[in-house]
Amino acid sequence: MEQDFSVALAIMGLLIIIAIVGLLIWGKVNPIVGMTLIPVIGALLLGFGFEELQEFFASGADQVMSVVIMFIFAIIFFGIMQDSGLFNPLVRGMILLTKGNVVIVAMGTAVIAVFAHLDGAGATTFLLTIPALLPLYKELNMSKYLLLLIVSLSAAIMNMVPWGGPMARTASVLDADLNQLWYPLIPLQIVGLILAIGFACFLGFREKKRIAKRVENGEIERNDNVDVRAIADDFSRRKVEEAEEAEEKPVKHPAMIWINLALTVAVVGLMLLDIVPPEFAFMLGVAIALPINYPNVSDQMGRVRAHAPAALMMAAVILAAGVFLGVMNESGMLDNIALAMVGILPDTVGPYIHVIVGILGVPMDLLTSTDAYYFGVLPIVEATASEFGVPAASTAYAMIIGNVIGTFVSPFAPAVWLAIGLAGANMGTHIKYSFFWIWGFSIVMLFVAYLMGIFTI
Structure with a gap:
């Protein structure tokens, strides 16, 4: 009887994961809906009651709460x-530094993208970089x-x-x-940053040859008089206009750049030195950043309201993931799926399953959403690999x-569509142009991580 229930747990767990991953891929449900309703329905069908579901939810919520708080305040x-x-x-400064040299422009693009992605938001990164550099x-x-x-x-390296x-989901x-x-x-x-700049240099030389060939074939005319300063001035003008159009106006003083830079370094330093938890560090950062940049209380609330949608959306997704994880873990579904997979997998493959899935990580981005990968695939791989003695951290890394x-070659990442729109590009062409370069780079990063001892085989 107990064995039959274990089989039922494994089958229902797989059905729940397949349903969530499938519906997320097809865009039929919001992650919040899928990761809340489907596990609850599955648990009810197995005979669990609402009292047990409440315990599952409490366990899952406790697991993700610190990540939720951190995410809200980091985005703000x-x-x-x-x-x-x-x-x-x-x-x-980076636009001016390029001086119109194709190779330097490519390398400068990599540096700008890394700093633009400091907030971890793809939309912000693309809004800052593409209109400025296009x-x-x-x-x-x-x-x-x-x-x-x-x-x-x-940007993916900084992500x-x-x-x-990805990190927030994994920690959850x-x-x-x-x-x-x-x-x-x-x-x-x-x-990774050094490799990205080097790779951008290689791509820059490759692009330089392509442009020279087009000039030679008479397809385009050589442009040796690029007004880089005019492009930089246009970027600055647009940023000034955007600031003037905003309802709330930040304090305008040359010293504010340095004050905000010092505050950002301090917040990240508090985290790196493990002086305070990340959620508290960002909470302190927001509490200091608001009054020094927006002395008026109504302006402070306006800025919070402006960034709240992005912050709360991700927080809601992670809380929904808490329900999913609580049900899957506390009901025993995940353990039974792992045991079933261990019974099926050859012993020679089991210890390497995390590496195999890692190597296929980029192609899987074209088949699954980020939520499906981390909340659907990762728990199964981690539980299965642990049966072969692989540490959870190794699997995660x-x-x-x-x-x-x-991340940003996948059509399931909404920010990518924003990038495509800003560049006036085509999604299919972007995938065709970028996919194999990015996949190759990810495999190189995996190899480097292995050599650095970040994960084991």
């Missing part, structure tokens, strides 16, 4: 920093798909930060400390590193 904090114009001088790319006859590739790749979606699934989970990835991010690089 970096939103305020963007509003204050903290990153604008960097972008302008005129420069057009003047130099550079491909807009090269721009999309470099920005997507570089490993705790306030980025593993019930792990977000900071402790991130620390081993910091050296990899630094190496292999899957994060293998997948995160492909």
Whole structure:
């Protein structure tokens, strides 16, 4: 009887995961709806009562609450920093620094994208980088798909930060400390940034040859008089206009850039030194950033309202994931799925399942959404790999590193559609142009991470 119930738990768990992943892929349900209703219905069909469901929910909510708080305040904090114009001088300076050289433009694009993605929000990154750099790319006859590739790749490396979606989701699934989970990835991010700049340099030389060939064939005319300063001035003008159009006006003083920079460094430092938890660090950051940038109380509330939709949407998704994880873990479904998979998998494959899935992480981005990958696939792989003695952290790192690089080549990432629209590009062409470069880069990052001892085989 007990064995029959274990089989029922495994089958129902798989059905729940397949239903959630499938509906998310097809865009038939919102993640909040799918990850709340489907597990609850499955648990009820197995005979669990509402009293037990309440316990499942409480367990799942406890597991994700610190991540929810951190996400809300991190998005608001970096939103305020963007509003204050903290990153604008960097972008302008990088545009001027390129001096119209194709290779330097490509390398500068990588650097700009990394800093633009400090807030962990893809939409903000694309809004900051593409309108600023697209005129420069057009003047130099550079491909807009090269721009999309470099920005997507570089931003994805930065997306490993705790306030980025993949890390937050992973910490929720593993019930792990977000900071402790991130620390081993910091050296990899630094190496990844260096590799991204080097890769951008290679792509720049490749693009330079392509442009020279087009000039030689008479398809385009060589443009040796690119007015980089005019492009930089246009970027600055648009940012000033955006600030003037905003309902709430930040304090305008040259010193504010340095004050906000010092505040950002302090908030990140509090996290890195493990002085306070990340959620408290960002809460303090928001509490300080609001009054120094917006002395008027109504303006402060206006900025919170402006960034609340993005913050609350992600928080709601993670809370819904808490329901899913609570039901799957506390009911025993996940354990029984793992045991069933262990019984099926050959012993030679089991210890490497996390690496195999990690290598396939980018292609899986074209088949699953981010939520489906981390909330549907990761729990099964982690539970299965643990039966072969693989530490949970190793499984998580292999899957994060293998997948995160492909975040912005996936049509299931809403921010990618924004990027496509801003660049006047085509999604299919973007995938065709970028996919294999990004997949290859993710495999290189996995290899580097293995050599650095971040995950084991």
